[in-house]
Amino acid sequence: MTAATLAYGVYGSRPRPAMGRAAALSALVHLALVGVLFLGVRFQNSPPATVTVELWDQPPPPPRVEEKPPAPPPKPAPEPEPEPQVKKPDIALKEKPKPKPKPKPEPKRDLAFEKQLREQAMLEQKRLDDARREREMRELIARQQAAARDKALRTWTDKIRDKIRGNIILPQDIPGNPEAIFDVTLLPSGEVLTVRKGKSSGHAGYDDAVERAIMKSSPLPLPDDRTLFQRRLELKFRPQDR
Amino acid sequence: MPTVTQDLDIWTLVVHASFVVKIVLAVLVAVSFMSWMFIFQKWFVLRRSLNQTLKFEREFWGGQDLNALYQGAVNHRHTIGSLERVFEAGYREFAKLRSQTGTHAADMVDGARRAMRATFQREMDFLERHLSFLASTGSVSPYVGLFGTVWGIMHAFRSLANVQQATLAQVAPGIAEALVATAIGLFAAIPAVVAYNRYSHDVDRLGNRFESFMEEFSNILHRQAVR
Numbered sequence: 044m045t046a047a048t049l050a051y052g053v054y055g056s057r058p059r060p061a062m063g064r065a066a067a068l069s070a071l072v073h074l075a076l077v078g079v080l081f082l083g084v085r086f087q088n089s090p091p092a093t094v095t096v097e098l099w100d101q102p103p104p105p106p107r108v109e110e111k112p113p114a115p116p117p118k119p120a121p122e123p124e125p126e127p128q129v130k131k132p133d134i135a136l137k138e139k140p141k142p143k144p145k146p147k148p149e150p151k152r153d154l155a156f157e158k159q160l161r162e163q164a165m166l167e168q169k170r171l172d173d174a175r176r177e178r179e180m181r182e183l184i185a186r187q188q189a190a191a192r193d194k195a196l197r198t199w200t201d202k203i204r205d206k207i208r209g210n211i212i213l214p215q216d217i218p219g220n221p222e223a224i225f226d227v228t229l230l231p232s233g234e235v236l237t238v239r240k241g242k243s244s245g246h247a248g249y250d251d252a253v254e255r256a257i258m259k260s261s262p263l264p265l266p267d268d269r270t271l272f273q274r275r276l277e278l279k280f281r282p283q284d285r
Numbered sequence: 286m287p288t289v290t291q292d293l294d295i296w297t298l299v300v301h302a303s304f305v306v307k308i309v310l311a312v313l314v315a316v317s318f319m320s321w322m323f324i325f326q327k328w329f330v331l332r333r334s335l336n337q338t339l340k341f342e343r344e345f346w347g348g349q350d351l352n353a354l355y356q357g358a359v360n361h362r363h364t365i366g367s368l369e370r371v372f373e374a375g376y377r378e379f380a381k382l383r384s385q386t387g388t389h390a391a392d393m394v395d396g397a398r399r400a401m402r403a404t405f406q407r408e409m410d411f412l413e414r415h416l417s418f419l420a421s422t423g424s425v426s427p428y429v430g431l432f433g434t435v436w437g438i439m440h441a442f443r444s445l446a447n448v449q450q451a452t453l454a455q456v457a458p459g460i461a462e463a464l465v466a467t468a469i470g471l472f473a474a475i476p477a478v479v480a481y482n483r484y485s486h487d488v489d490r491l492g493n494r495f496e497s498f499m500e501e502f503s504n505i506l507h508r509q510a511v512r
Contacts, residue, residue: 060326060329061326062322062326064325064329065322065324065325066322068321068322068325069318069319069322069325070318072321073314073317073318081296209452
């Protein structure tokens with residue numbers, strides 16, 4: 044065994060330098076990759092949804108509070124001039140000194156009353172405002188709920204129409220893009236009970252094709268929210284909307 | 286109101302993938318981890334080796350006494366770089382041969398050369414270690430990923446056979462799942478290929494340096510032996 048092999052010991056058992064650091068860095072790289080994948084890659088898969096745009100009026104401006112100009116404080120009554128004191132005569136006359144005239148309490152009472160009135164008016168106004176705001180809020184929420192329900196319902200009917208549309212075998216010669224309306228009665232399981240033509244498209248072949256497609260599509264998809272289920276649906280079809 | 290959109294993020298894709306695809310993904314992630322580990326480790330090793338080589342060359346050509354250099358190398362045997370090891374092996378053999386009487390100068394230099402050559406091979410082996418792993422990762426992991434993808438797509442299409450009406454929505458998630466395998470395979474392969482090319486070039490350059498040093502050192506030894 045030469046000294047050179049002593050330097051490394053047996054062939055190949057030379058220590059692997061910096062392996063721990065390298066492993067830590069490698070883990071870091073993969074964590075970064077995972078982070079990028081999770082944050083960056085997000086596919087959205089949504090069924091064709093109807094776009095509903097609701098144009099709402101601006102809520103009516105709050106009715107102007109008629110502000111009464113605050114009543115000018117009543118002028119304090121001029122104080123009665125103190126009577127000139129009569130010099131007391133040396134000889135005491137049994138006479139009581141006149142009581143000093145009190146300043147009239149009237150103006151003060153008046154002020155307090157005014158204040159009270161104003162406060163009351165303000166309270167009243169506030170209560171009215173609160174009630175009105177609450178009412179508006181409730182209306183707004185109700186409207187939003189109705190809109191959401193409407194949208195969910197439309198999503199459901201869209202899903203149904205998608206399924207049916209896939210089963211329609213279009214006849215070759217349809218003039219224009221006529222609309223056919225069908226009334227469909229459903230069982231709660233989604234199966235089609237009856238199909239009734241509400242309005243013909245004017246092309247018998249197309250009407251028949253749609254009717255056959257509806258029957259073939261049974262059971263129809265159910266809404267995500269079961270409370271939306273309706274037994275009767277009115278479905279509209281046009282040959283060219285895809 | 287129930288949400289009508291469903292998110293397809295990476296995690297759901299991986300979870301829904303079939304068993305074979307999951308195995309492929311696991312293998313690829315493990316390979317990618319090891320390949321990155323070797324990339325970093327080789328980077329440290331090669332940078333250190335280059336620094337040590339430059340330092341030793343400066344010392345050697347700085348006019349130091351060969352004996353002092355040899356003693357220094359022997360004393361720091363575990364921390365010295367490759368070039369210094371080559372020098373140490375050559376000089377040790379040369380000193381041994383010189384201490385024997387009646388050895389020709391040419392034989393002394395030849396012996397030193399052989400010793401240096403042996404150490405050189407060993408050092409090159411050390412520097413090149415794991416490079417072949419990077420090479421095979423670079424060439425094989427895209428195929429492994431492709432295999433996972435093909436398998437996943439086969440599955441996706443098989444589920445299509447049961448329905449009458451084929452839509453893109455029925456195959457798209459399966460295909461997306463399958464493509465994740467290719468993505469990870471490429472992620473493992475690309476850095477490995479780049480690193481392999483870079484590092485094998487670096488190792489070649491270091492080897493050239495060592496070889497020219499060996500030639501020059503042989504000349505010096507020859508001069509000493511003749512004297």
